[in-house]
Amino acid sequence: MVITGASSGIGLSTARLAAAQGARLVLAARSAQALDHLVDELRAKGAQAVAVVTDVSRQTEVERLAQTALDTYGSFDTWVNNAGIGLYGPLEELKMEDMRRLFDVNFWGAVYGSRVAVHHLKQRGGALINIGSLASEQAIPLQGAYSASKHALKAYTDALRMELEHGHAPVSVTLIKPGPIDTPFPMNAHSELNREPQHVPPVYAPEVVARAILQAAGHPTRELFVGGGARGMAAFGQLAPGSTERAMAASVIPRTFSQKPPLRQDALYRASEALRERGDYPGHVQTFSPYTEVVSRPKGALLGILALGAAALVWRSASRPK
Numbered sequence: 001m002v003i004t005g006a007s008s009g010i011g012l013s014t015a016r017l018a019a020a021q022g023a024r025l026v027l028a029a030r031s032a033q034a035l036d037h038l039v040d041e042l043r044a045k046g047a048q049a050v051a052v053v054t055d056v057s058r059q060t061e062v063e064r065l066a067q068t069a070l071d072t073y074g075s076f077d078t079w080v081n082n083a084g085i086g087l088y089g090p091l092e093e094l095k096m097e098d099m100r101r102l103f104d105v106n107f108w109g110a111v112y113g114s115r116v117a118v119h120h121l122k123q124r125g126g127a128l129i130n131i132g133s134l135a136s137e138q139a140i141p142l143q144g145a146y147s148a149s150k151h152a153l154k155a156y157t158d159a160l161r162m163e164l165e166h167g168h169a170p171v172s173v174t175l176i177k178p179g180p181i182d183t184p185f186p187m188n189a190h191s192e193l194n195r196e197p198q199h200v201p202p203v204y205a206p207e208v209v210a211r212a213i214l215q216a217a218g219h220p221t222r223e224l225f226v227g228g229g230a231r232g233m234a235a236f237g238q239l240a241p242g243s244t245e246r247a248m249a250a251s252v253i254p255r256t257f258s259q260k261p262p263l264r265q266d267a268l269y270r271a272s273e274a275l276r277e278r279g280d281y282p283g284h285v286q287t288f289s290p291y292t293e294v295v296s297r298p299k300g301a302l303l304g305i306l307a308l309g310a311a312a313l314v315w316r317s318a319s320r321p322k
Contacts, residue, residue: 002026002069002076004056004113005083007034009183010131013206013277014080014213019047021214026069028054030271037275056083056109066116077126078217079117081110085268086189088197091144098190099145101268106149114160118171125170127217130157134179137234141253172220178209179230182281184274188267196260198281200252202229205287206277215296228291
C-alpha cells in the first residue's frame, strides 16, 4: 500500500492502522524526519514499511515513489492519494501564487499519483483511493480555493473511473469524502484570517477516515462520505442549495474563527515535520460514525438511505449558531 501525506493526520492514522493489519507500506510525505520516526515506530512493531520523501506537486518525485514501491516489494495493490493542504481566507484576499500552490498539491498531486498508480494497477488489479472532502460536494466559505481543488478532484476521479470501467480494467476507484476531521489541518493550513481557524462541528477523529480507507481497499466502493454530518450537509446542498448557502454563510463563517491568535507558520510551502494524528480542536470529537460504518459495508447502501435522514438532522443541529 502506498500512502501519500503519511506523516500527519489521516495519512498517519491510515499508515498505523494498515500496519497493524499486516499491510506492507510505502509511506510518502515532505517531512523527512517525521517519516523516518514513523517507519522506525512501525518496524519496531514488526511491520514492513519504507519511507520516500516526496513532494507530490512534482511529477518526477511521484514517479520515483511508485518505482520505490516496485523495487521494494515487486508490486503494489493499493494507492492512496491523501496528501493535501488547506488555505483559509476570503477569496478576494488570497494570493494567486498561494491558490496555485494549493492546486499543485491537492489536485495535480493526486493526478500524478492516479496516473502512475493506474499504469501499474491495470496489470495486476487493485484499488486507487483518492481523498476528497465534503468540499468536493458543498463549497465551504473561507475555504473557497480548497473547495475548488476538491471539486476538481471529484470530477477527475469520476471521469477516470468511467474510463477504466469502459476498458474493463481491474481497478476500483474510490473517492473518500470526509467532513471536518480533528487533524493538524487548520494548524498547517495557510491562513489570511486574523485568528487561528478551526473546524465547525460535527468533527470526527482521523481513525474514522482510516477505517473507511482500509474498507475501500478491500471492498470496491465508488465513493464514501465519512461522517453523517458531512453526508447531511451535502444532501441539504443538493436539495436546497440557496437555503444551504445562506445557512452556511450565517453559521460557518463566524464559527471558523477560533479565540487563538493567527498562525505564524504553515505548511503550504514547507514541511511541518510534526508527526501528529490529532489537531487542537477544543470541542467534542466523534470516534465513530454509524452512518459511515453502515454504508461502507457490503449491502449497506439501502440502510445508508435511512441513515441519511439522521445525518441530515445531525448537520442541521450542529450548524445552528451557538
